[in-house]
Amino acid sequence: xxxxxxxxLSSFFLSLxxxxxxIKLLKKLSAGQTILGYxxxxxxxxxxxxxxGVVFIITTLVLSFVFLRYDTAWFVTxxxxxxxxxxxxxxxxxxxxxxxxLGLRPYQKIIGQLGLSIVFAIFVYFFTKQAGNIFIPFTSxxxxxxxxxxxxxxxxxxxxxxxxxxxxxxxxxxxxxSLIYLIxxxxxxxxxxxxxxxxxxTGEILNNLDNLNILSTLFIGxxxxxxxxxxxxxxxxxxxxxxxxxxxxxxxxxxxVGLELIVPILGFCFVFSAVSVILQVVVYKTKHxxxxxxAPFHHHLQMxxxxxxxxxxxxxxxxxxxxxxxxIFYIL
Numbered sequence: 334x335x336x337x338x339x340x341x342l343s344s345f346f347l348s349l350x351x352x353x354x355x356i357k358l359l360k361k362l363s364a365g366q367t368i369l370g371y372x373x374x375x376x377x378x379x380x381x382x383x384x385x386g387v388v389f390i391i392t393t394l395v396l397s398f399v400f401l402r403y404d405t406a407w408f409v410t411x412x413x414x415x416x417x418x419x420x421x422x423x424x425x426x427x428x429x430x431x432x433x434x435l436g437l438r439p440y441q442k443i444i445g446q447l448g449l450s451i452v453f454a455i456f457v458y459f460f461t462k463q464a465g466n467i468f469i470p471f472t473s474x475x476x477x478x479x480x481x482x483x484x485x486x487x488x489x490x491x492x493x494x495x496x497x498x499x500x501x502x503x504x505x506x507x508x509x510x511s512l513i514y515l516i517x518x519x520x521x522x523x524x525x526x527x528x529x530x531x532x533x534x535t536g537e538i539l540n541n542l543d544n545l546n547i548l549s550t551l552f553i554g555x556x557x558x559x560x561x562x563x564x565x566x567x568x569x570x571x572x573x574x575x576x577x578x579x580x581x582x583x584x585x586x587x588x589x590v591g592l593e594l595i596v597p598i599l600g601f602c603f604v605f606s607a608v609s610v611i612l613q614v615v616v617y618k619t620k621h622x623x624x625x626x627x628a629p630f631h632h633h634l635q636m637x638x639x640x641x642x643x644x645x646x647x648x649x650x651x652x653x654x655x656x657x658x659x660x661i662f663y664i665l
Contacts, residue, residue, distance in 0.1 A: 344554025386575015417581030517656030
């Protein structure tokens, strides 16, 4: 417990120290976000510094070697999360360079995400003892889906990276939901580890759960430090480098320990952001009608008159409630 608390404080303060430096550097490089004028309230955000999510990469990479002994499983999980962040950085860089809101082509981004997802899925199945085992939500019981875990992991990673990215549309929204998600993910990993230990389980799974608790705590501290500069009105956006890194970690960490099925429960707000976009597109193309005033759903709420802080509070509250319920069901 002490190690987790010290890891959190170290990550928070390092993030807090780095953020003003990163903002100053990015401003010198004229790394401003070009805003699409779909939402009237966003016009005054044009030119806001972006790519602040690099702080997640720097903070977690540096401190992971301070608080964790090297182990292939957690290191590969972190590296693949950072690779997703690098893909996002490329997208942000093109947007900044050409002063437009279009970076990588959608197919280029998907190819990159798919490639990373496939390699990580192969790693989990062939090079960890987790293999095809996944846990039934709210229990310490698992079942082996064998080779089918590979497409499941690919789907989870594509879903988390894109849904976290879609949720990153308001000041502090994606960061706040990710922060709360990871806090409850740490609690669930701790409960699961204790249950497995009491049932006589030993070895890799317990070690991986321990390491992910530390790694997730480092992300929590880094996100909290970042949010002090990102809440409304934001001084800096996380950019795709931040949202893809967070989405990559949320997906990869769950897949490493067989918790794929808990992701859509704890991450309901992320899932709903993606589903709202899909529904909007499908219904519009088939019936030429819109379900929402604008998708993702947080923009619908904004265009309905809710303020950004109010929407962030709603999404955060929903995630907290689902997290508390999940913890209760695990304990029962």
